[in-house]
Amino acid sequence: MKAIVYHGSNKISLDDVPVPEIKSNEVLIKVHYAGICGSDLNIYVGAHPRAKAPLVPGHEFSGVIEEGNGHFNKGTKVTVRPLISCGHCHACQSGNSHVCATLKLYGIDTDGGMAQYVKVPADVVHVLPEDMPMTIGAFVEPLAVGVHAISRANMKAGDSVVVFGAGTIGFCVASVAASCGAKQIIMVETNPYRIGLAKECGFTALSPADGNVVDKILALTGGVGADVVFDCAAHPSVAAVLTKVVKVQGTIEIVGSYKKPAEVALLDIEFKELTIVGTRVYVKRDFETAIKLIRSGFPYHNLITVYPPEKAQEGFDTCLNGGDVIKVMYQFS
Numbered sequence: 001m002k003a004i005v006y007h008g009s010n011k012i013s014l015d016d017v018p019v020p021e022i023k024s025n026e027v028l029i030k031v032h033y034a035g036i037c038g039s040d041l042n043i044y045v046g047a048h049p050r051a052k053a054p055l056v057p058g059h060e061f062s063g064v065i066e067e068g069n070g071h072f073n074k075g076t077k078v079t080v081r082p083l084i085s086c087g088h089c090h091a092c093q094s095g096n097s098h099v100c101a102t103l104k105l106y107g108i109d110t111d112g113g114m115a116q117y118v119k120v121p122a123d124v125v126h127v128l129p130e131d132m133p134m135t136i137g138a139f140v141e142p143l144a145v146g147v148h149a150i151s152r153a154n155m156k157a158g159d160s161v162v163v164f165g166a167g168t169i170g171f172c173v174a175s176v177a178a179s180c181g182a183k184q185i186i187m188v189e190t191n192p193y194r195i196g197l198a199k200e201c202g203f204t205a206l207s208p209a210d211g212n213v214v215d216k217i218l219a220l221t222g223g224v225g226a227d228v229v230f231d232c233a234a235h236p237s238v239a240a241v242l243t244k245v246v247k248v249q250g251t252i253e254i255v256g257s258y259k260k261p262a263e264v265a266l267l268d269i270e271f272k273e274l275t276i277v278g279t280r281v282y283v284k285r286d287f288e289t290a291i292k293l294i295r296s297g298f299p300y301h302n303l304i305t306v307y308p309p310e311k312a313q314e315g316f317d318t319c320l321n322g323g324d325v326i327k328v329m330y331q332f333s
Contacts, residue, residue: 003115004034004312004330006055009046012316014309017056020111020119027122028067029078031332033138033306034113035060036319038167038257043108044316051108059105061113062128062137063333071122077132079140080113081124081287082106098281114309116332126287129295135304136294138329143290143300144282145255146172150180151286152279153253155228157181162217162226162245165233166194166205168303168327169255173230174203175298186220188213188233193324201299208237217245225250234258243268253277303327 005015022028040057042048051057059082065072072078084104085097092100106112106120128137146169155161161182163174166189174185187198188206198205206216218225225247231238234256242252243265252274269276282290294300303326307315315328 001116002309002332003056003111004058004309006043006051006053006057008053010044011053012044012312014312017115019117022067022069022119024069025121025123026119027065027069027071027125029061029063029080029113029118029120029125030066031061031063031113031116031118032134033062033329033331034058034115035138035142035327035329036315037142038169039105039108041316041320044320048108050104055107056111056113056115056118057107058112058114059107060138060141061118062134062140063113063118065125066117069122072125072127077128077130077134077137078125079128079137079287080106080118080120081126081144081282081284082112082120082141083124083281084109098283103281114312114330126291128291132291132295133301135306135329136300139300139304139327140287140290140294142168142327143172143176143294144286145169146174146176147286147289147293148282149173149230149253149255149279150176152277153228153230153251155180155182155251158183159227160184160186160221162186162188162229164188164229164231164235164238164242165256166191166198167232170230170232171198171201171303171326173232173255174198175201175300176293177228178202178298179293179296184220186217186226188217188238191322194326197302197326200302214241214244221247227251228253230255232256236260236262239264243272243274246272246274248272249274251275251277253279255279304329306331
């Protein structure tokens with residue numbers, strides 16, 4: 001079969017590899033679409049601490065069951081919750097396997113979905129509606145991240161929301177916030193293409209290049225600040241202003257993953273009685289919620305750019321160099 005294979009820093013190619021052989025608890029999926037995530041870019045540049053070459057990346061994908069192995073009928077449209085938990089640590093034993101002490105992912109710690117076929121355990125498979133486009137099916141995984149983030153923030157209908165970073169996860173968080181009744185959603189982004197797309201999707205979009213973002217957010221929120229602020233950018237310049245744009249007793253949620261410690265105004269947290277929340281991936285019900293939300297009418301298809309797998313290198317380089325894309329997907333079938 002054909003598979004996109006990571007061979008080392010900035011080395012990726014479309015190779016011929018064997019079709020995976022499944023065990024009794026596994027199924028074989030014929031992949032239709034597989035998306036590039038930020039973690040895949042870290043793998044590509046050789047910066048991911050766990051990914052080892054050679055590796056088939058990709059943990060966001062859709063497809064159909066090729067071999068159901070008694071678990072699913074052949075041809076069933078599916079996506080996958082790509083977490084690998086140990087099942088034995090305190091987090092797993094307390095029902096929180098998504099924050100397993102040794103959490104791993106398909107496409108990072110073992111071969112993933114950027115291939116014509118992929119094998120996974122049957123219990124991580126989610127069935128997609130028959131009428132759902134397969135591109136949108138591959139978008140369920142990142143949307144589940146947004147669903148989990150909103151649930152962790154305890155956002156309420158009528159809240160004002162700020163989202164730093166208009167990448168895939170930023171758009172997912174913003175779209176879920178909108179579906180939950182946020183009265184105002186402000187996205188902060190530096191990339192002109194993403195700013196334009198945020199406006200097209202009905203959000204207020206601000207760029208630091210156009211003036212002081214803190215002043216603009218305060219003006220838009222009547223001088224009070226936002227009820228909930230989501231950091232999907234994970235940039236030091238964002239960490240420095242999070243406490244400035246949230247209201248007294250408001251909530252800040254860290255969604256993006258900081259690679260290095262960032263300075264945060266701890267005195268603001270104390271004096272404004274702020275709540276700081278973390279979020280990590282998703283739980284099973286977030287996938288089911290995402291599948292329902294993805295049919296709510298938000299133009300998720302506008303966020304997707306499709307490449308053939310023969311242009312594996314071009315797709316990764318476009319993402320890495322800040323091209324006019326949000327979510328790049330490879331079409332395998």
